[in-house]
Amino acid sequence: MAVRRDQNFIIRWLRDLLCGFLIGAGAILPGVSGGVLAVVFDIYRPFMEVLTRPRTAIPKYWRWFLPIALGWCVGFLGFAKGIAAAISLSNTVTTWLFIGLIVGTVPSLFREAGKEGRTAASWGSLLLCAGAVFAGLFYVSRIAEVTVEPNFWWYNFCGVLWGMSIVIPGMTSSSVMMALGLYQPMLEGLARLDLLVLSASLPGMVLAIALLARLVSWFFRRHYAVAFHGILGFVLASTLVIIPTEYGPGEPLLSALCCVGGFLLAFLLARLDKKIQT
Template sequence: MKDTKTKNNFIHWMIRFLKGIFIGSGAILPGVSGGALAVVFGLYEPIIRFLANIRKDFLKNIFYFLPVGLGALSGIFILATPIHYGLKHYPVYILWAFIGAIIGTLPSLYREAGKKGRTSKHNILLILTAIISFTLLSYFNHQLNMEIPRNFFSWLLAGGIFASGLIIPGLSPSNFLIYFSLYQPLMAGIRGLDFSIILPVVLGAIVIILSLAKVMRSIMEKFYTTVFHFILGIVIASTAIIAPEHSLYTAFNGFNYFILLLIFLIGISLGYWMGNLEESFE
């Protein structure tokens, strides 16, 4: 009995670690929201509850979220280089793998959104949110582009933007960092362990997380079903927006499309598996 309990604890630890990797890698992938992935994996609500009242069950929560944090750091630091390389040399494959993974998690996210009941109005909200969000994101992707000086305060801002993607599901911090021309230097700083960049980013992230967590918890408690359908609409829009542009397919042949389809289906399977992973060990 004790061995079984130990084994189950280890399995749950590894599940949270894997989810953390996805959340961390999603946070640095343009168009993807770490917060939305936290929702998909059933971690968003407990994370917000913890951050909104850190002193309550502090040690218990620390031990619970430790593998998530370690996984997220692994996703950010370890995968920063391969993701950067992949987006530079094989963007179509990398983006469709992530699109597939997110699509695979949508059934579990839809179930989560309706956990406390839903009406036709919530489904209408979901559809309208997806359409409006896609329109706005398309506009920002093509119209918004500015460059700000790279200094301590700009990296504080980058950290705040980074954290906003966790607290506000569906918000892609990488997109906004690209708009401000901070994405590439931030990724370079992470890959090179440049602490003159990393430390202010972490500080800015902590400030935003502690400032917004209580607000989001209050909103979630009062409007749970509405908020989750709104989030699901944003997730759908932000997933559609990262689909590669037509110009990236110019050199593709039948074999390339076959590999792409295979990667996409593997992504869907992986996402579906991850979305239901926790339940299979309950």
């Protein structure tokens, strides 16, 4: 009996380590929300409970903290280096891989949004958020062509966006960074463990999580369908904005293959938790 308990503990620990790794990677991958993966792996609600009611939640969930936190750090920093290298080889092909990852998460996100029903208000939230986000990002990236000079405060802004993507399921902060021209320099800084990038982005991320946790928990508790459909609109709009328009030799075929591969990977990740549990 004791051996069985030890085996279950090891399996659970490894499962939590893997989930933390994937959620950390989701914070880095454009279009893949760490918050969505937390929802998929049934970690989001305990995580928000710890942030909003720590006295009662920490004794209940403390065993999750170490493997999830360790996996998150490895996924977050490890993927930064890999993606920076991929973008340097072909930004267009890499972006299509990200688009495939986004589209692959949409079915699970749509199911989660309708878990408590769909109303006219929820559909209105989807259309309003999609329209507002698309108009804003399209203007910034394609019409005004705004690019900012990376510095301490912009890296802090990136950290805030990452924190928001963890607390708000479905928010893909990396798409906003790509539109502003911040994504690649941020990744390169994380890959080489640049002190300026780390000292600016990590405090911004922690601050965003701490400030938004109670507000998001309250809003989801009171208006779940409206909130989640708004997030779905954000995901769809931010995806349309990052679609590449310029291609080099051979890139269209590679882009299509990477898009399909990204879709299959994200779709399978959405089903992974039940396999692990079994």
